[in-house]
Amino acid sequence: MLLKHALLPSWRPLAHQHLRTYSASAVYRRLKLAYDLHEPPKDAGPKNAPIVFIHGLFGSKKNNRSMTHLDIQDLRNHGDSPHDPRHDYTVLAEDVEGFIDEHKLENSTLIGHSMGAKTAMVVALRQRKPIANLISVDNAPIDAALKSDFAKYARGMRAIEDANVTKQSDADAILQSYEPTLATRQFLLTNLICASDGTRKFRIPIKYIANALDDMADFPFRDPDEVRFEKPTLFVRGTKSPYIADETLPIIGRFFPRFELADVDSGHWVISEKPAEFKRAVVEFLQDKQ
Structure with missing residues (x-):
């Protein structure tokens, strides 16, 4: 989904046996994603760059409508978007890149939760689109088994x-x-x-x-010495959730050297459990980047 800045006033990491370099393979068949656009009020001042908001596994563009002025997107195999047997972070990222192309979005902020967070991270690390900022909600750039x-x-x-x-x-x-x-x-x-x-x-x-559940536990980049996202990044962590453990922070810092961390007293469903705290963290991060 897209958010306009005008609204602002127990897992265990899988063992890495070797470094796997992400392959810049040919583009797969992109799916045209369904979305809802919610523009800011006409009297809210000039429009700023959009925010593309990406939901998590089993989610849809319906889930975050409580976040005022959001433009909400469905990933493949979710909500009103098309279905396809292939469901991994490569094709999810390419669908989002196609969405950015289709809507001619420049210097977007990507916000993603869970599966959407890894998708957003992959888009940012691929560096094929002009992404200004990244906000990852309760997921980290590692291989980690999903909760059962x-x-x-x-x-x-x-x-x-x-x-x-x-x-x-x-x-x-x-x-x-x-x-x-x-x-x-x-x-x-x-x-x-x-x-x-x-x-x-x-x-x-x-x-x-x-x-696709095994693919959802994966992360397609392994070597932060080969690829980094050097722009501002916020990781929002649910303190009662296992998905961003303290030991993942060093690898986060290597992939995203300008990252900040915001802790929210919640489980994995940060946005629905603590919407006000989540919104505050996002607003403070984005205001600082204006």
Whole structure:
């Protein structure tokens, strides 16, 4: 999604057996991404550079509408964007680069959460588009096994489809066996739609996502001596989340030497758990870059 600056007044790292240089391979088939554009008020003053906001796994452009004046984007296999069997950070980054080209965006700030954070990092490190700033929300530029919750969510969503339920409440009842937290179940069920036969189906292709979970744990760059993003970068960390541990900070600093760290007292779902604190961290970072 795009945000206009006018609004401003337990994992374990996977062992690295060797350094793997990212390959600048040919561009794959880019998908045209769905998005919602929310312009700032006409009396908000001159427009500044846009912010491209990228959601996380199982998310969509619906999830962050509480962030005023956001322009919200769906990644492939999510929300209203097209589906494709390939789902890894190379093609996710190329889709975002295509979005930047399509909308002729210059000097954007990228904000990404979770899967979207790694996607944004890859776009920045590829250096194929004029990115001004980067904000990574609760993810780090490393190979790190995903929490087992994500595979569990995929199994629960498959169970809902297999049951051919016709009511949201029945879907929620099934999902309770896989996820006890109501807020998380509600988040996952935002992807549920009514099919033509009256049953509830997920708008995201569960099989594609389930097959891609290992790729979502990966990070395609291994050697920060070969590629860096030298522009201002903010890492927003949920202090109750395992995804940006203290031991990852040195590697973050090597890939992103101008990075700043903002801690928010939350779990992994930083934006929905603590929206005011998240917005404050973003605003302070971007105001300083004006």
